[in-house]
Amino acid sequence: MADGFPKTRLRIVLAPGVAFGPGKADLLQGIAETGSIRAAGNRLRMSYKRAWSLVGDMNTQMAEPVVVTEKGGSGGGGGSRLTPFGEVLLTRFRKIEVRLVQEAAEDLASLAAMAKPPLATAENAE
Amino acid sequence: MADGFPKTRLRIVLAPGVAFGPGKADLLQGIAETGSIRAAGNRLRMSYKRAWSLVGDMNTQMAEPVVVTEKGGSGGGGGSRLTPFGEVLLTRFRKIEVRLVQEAAEDLASLAAMAKPPLATAENAE
Numbered sequence: 001m002a003d004g005f006p007k008t009r010l011r012i013v014l015a016p017g018v019a020f021g022p023g024k025a026d027l028l029q030g031i032a033e034t035g036s037i038r039a040a041g042n043r044l045r046m047s048y049k050r051a052w053s054l055v056g057d058m059n060t061q062m063a064e065p066v067v068v069t070e071k072g073g074s075g076g077g078g079g080s081r082l083t084p085f086g087e088v089l090l091t092r093f094r095k096i097e098v099r100l101v102q103e104a105a106e107d108l109a110s111l112a113a114m115a116k117p118p119l120a121t122a123e124n125a126e
Numbered sequence: 127m128a129d130g131f132p133k134t135r136l137r138i139v140l141a142p143g144v145a146f147g148p149g150k151a152d153l154l155q156g157i158a159e160t161g162s163i164r165a166a167g168n169r170l171r172m173s174y175k176r177a178w179s180l181v182g183d184m185n186t187q188m189a190e191p192v193v194v195t196e197k198g199g200s201g202g203g204g205g206s207r208l209t210p211f212g213e214v215l216l217t218r219f220r221k222i223e224v225r226l227v228q229e230a231a232e233d234l235a236s237l238a239a240m241a242k243p244p245l246a247t248a249e250n251a252e
Contacts (some may be wrong), residue, residue: 007139009147010226012234014132014241021135063242085240092237096230100136103229104222108138111218114211115140116189 006112008104010097018061020093027054028082028090031067035079055080062089132238134230136223144187146219153180154208154216157193161205181206188215 011021023044030040041051059065066086070079082090101108137147149170156166167177185191192212196205208216227234 005139005141009137009139011135011137012132012237013135014238015244016131018241020237061242062240064240089237089240092233092240096233096237099230099233100226104225107218107222107225111138111146111215111222112140114188114190114215114218115144116187118141 006108008097008101008108010100012093012096015061020058020089024054024058025090025093025097027051028058028066028086031055031080032082032087032090035081037067037069037080058086058089132234134223134227134234136226138219138222141187146184146215150180150184151216151219151223153177154184154192154212157181157206158208158213158216161207163193163195163206184212184215 009022011019013019023046026044027037027040027046030043031037034040034043037051037055038048041048044051046054055067059067062085064085065083066089067080068083135148137145139145149172152170153163153166153172156169157163160166160169163177163181164174167174170177172180181193185193188211190211191209192215193206194209
């Protein structure tokens with residue numbers, strides 16, 4: 001089995017039209033680590049527009065804002081950070097992800113074993 | 127909280143380029159229940175082409191075929207059914223889904239409670 005597989009991607013639909021999944025979680029984590037929506041988006045190869053849009057969705061769909069942005073600052077880009085509410089949101093999601101992978105490890109491995117073994121290709125051999 | 131929420135959608139990447147998630151699982155279940163790829167696709171509002179394409183992906187990416195189709199028959203459409211291998215694949219995936227929802231129920235509810243309560247709209251009131 002290839003390294004790092006199986007991988008799980010968990011999306012949780014919290015309410016009608018309100019979903020939280022790996023994309024938003026990685027974006028929040030990136031904002032927490034870089035202090036910038038743009039930098040967090042870049043890391044995920046996500047356009048600035050897309051990153052802003054996701055932050056906007058979260059800020060309006062969740063009971064409290066998850067990201068706050070300070071205008072201006074050097075470079076004019078301001079800085080962004082998670083609110084305590086946003087930190088809790090991310091932590092709770094990561095906890096569910098981790099538990100899933102730990103507790104279902106055996107079942108996940110059984111499932112992954114049902115995939116065709118990868119062919120040795122030039123790309124794989126490199 | 128709205129009925130039936132939170133919902134989880136779990137996608138498992140078994141190997142590079144080989145994923146199995148709710149769409150394929152529902153399609154396999156539909157084939158098992160209807161004996162027809164077309165009928166299973168219809169039920170999921172999935173085009174026939176898309177349903178066939180997903181079945182083709184599974185049959186080539188998994189270690190054994192998951193769906194077999196008999197040509198001809200009344201109506202000319204033949205019939206399709208899961209192989210024993212396909213049944214095991216579906217059962218293993220459903221087991222992981224069920225365990226996730228059961229074991230993470232409390233954490234999922236905590237996460238869902240962070241969404242903004244839905245507004246009473248004309249649509250909701252109907």
